[in-house]
Amino acid sequence: MNVIGLAFFVAIVGLTLFVTYIASKRTNSASEFYTAGGGLTGWQNGIAIAGDYLSAASFLGIAGAIALFGFDGFFYSIGYLVAYLVVLYIVAEPLRNLGKYTLADMITARFDQKKIRAAAAISTLTIVLFYMIAQLVGAGALIQLLLGIDYWVAVLLVGVMMTIYVLWGGMAATSWVQIIKAALLMVGTVLISVLVLWKFNFNILGMFTEMKSITANGEAYLHPGVKYTNGLDTISMMIALVLGTAGLPHILMRFFTVKDAKTARSSVVYATWIVGIFYVLTIFLGFGAAAFVGSDAIIAANPAGNMAAPLLAQALGGDILMSFVSAVAFATILAVVAGLVLSGASAFAHDLYGQIFKKGKATEKQQMNAARLASVGVSAFSILLALGAQSMNVAFLVSLAFCIAASANLPVIIYTIYWKNFNTTGALTAIITGLFSALILVAISPNLWAADGSMAFTGEALFPLTNPALVSVPLGFLGGWIGTLFGARADQRKYAEVDVKANIGLK
């Protein structure tokens, strides 16, 4: 690591700590801790959503996947973006109108029972944990490469930073870290894309023609099928991507940081523009890396392709650009894990402790202490898991998190808002079937089983798809429907209230 590189890192760490310091003075209540007091504006929250969403998996993972597999890598970009329509059309406004801090708040607005809250909190924690391990393992590997430090030091570094942001600055600090990161990420991505285009003489048609002969895949590089050859598996993965976003706890939580549904709506619009532009640019990152770094060099640095973007930066702009992009990648990871800690802590401290254990009667001070304690707990636990999970495939963990979100959270969200006859039993069975079908199907999938011993277990996988969303999402919906048939009749007065609140935001 050179002096310039170190300067970028120190600048980012310094800036984010400064923001945390300012935010800490304004974080004195549970509402400020979890939702920044609901005081963010549409554009602030929109950029923060983008900052929360564009994880290292997006920036480093997709750039690498497009560099190595051409169009097949671009599938992720498409899925991650179209997902925002599901968020905007179906989830964002009712969620803002019904919820307070967490997903469980929204569901218990209709079914006020401890077991429902507990189930929703557990599904939230499961998703957060998988997503967090994925981010931390990826972060560790990346920073290890970028800074030349040991894996465990890297994980610890990221872990300590995220804990500091959340512990002292709560949602306000986390949001601003996400905003700073999103801005830096966009600057870096646009800069690299322009440089790539420049190298191709700003001729996009010409770029495609050249790409035909640059990689070992020849013309196939520009067509789907280089990586994904199993049709059902591809479709299943795409279902998880498009439906999962609307069930991701750290994204859902962002909608409580604005004052009303109208602002929630405008923040999705800002986020969609930023995220969309970013994903279009992943084409240039990927093509550029394939053309100017070459797949051999990319794979040599990291077999999954995660180093494609930093290596491309080095090829185009030397050490300075490489250092900048590495620092941006570091900020990217920090912002995402901070958001995850916060949503995990809210499920623990607000749902399990505050609402279930303390029956909603905890004092403001108790709530704050619980929130801070839970943040430390969630951080420490995920750091420990990440230290032991170094060899896990990051992409698999992320897609699993999306799959659980789509299977366990989305059905219950949709039923709660839109289905008049949905009842308590149905809510419980929807979450449980979705959660367990996703977990069990993954446990018997080729992600963990291989006949040749290349995976964790040796043997034939009982379930053929690597991503089970194609089966587990319908099972989540089916579970909720069957549970509803067997449960007691829905409370129609309560539904009238939820219906009115969800639709027009009357409190």
Add this chain to the structure above:
Amino acid sequence: MAIKTETALNKTKPLDKKKTTPQKGGPPNYSAIAESTEFKSLKRKKNKFILPITIFFLLSYILLPILTSYTTILNNNAFGDIAWVWIYALSLFVMTWVLCMVYVRRANDFDKEAEIIFEKEKAGDYK
């Protein structure tokens, strides 16, 4: 985008922060509102808008992996060496942005209808 008008609106409307219940005592009568013709008509309009568009974008989205997995028609070139699959994928991007703006426009109309219900509720029409 519609941010300017938004802040202007919110100044006249005390929002959130625990209670915005009407002064005339008690929480709103949600059942009466849910049964009212104006709420029902608003909900019908909303559903008629959201449902078909949601089905449309989910189908056009999932059609892409179906086509690429089971046919090769999108591998034909559209412009130069740019195959149709790229055009399809980018049109999904355009679709997302367009539908985003369409939603905001329609939602602003719905807000106006909701405002009428707010006013009526405040006046005690649903007691």
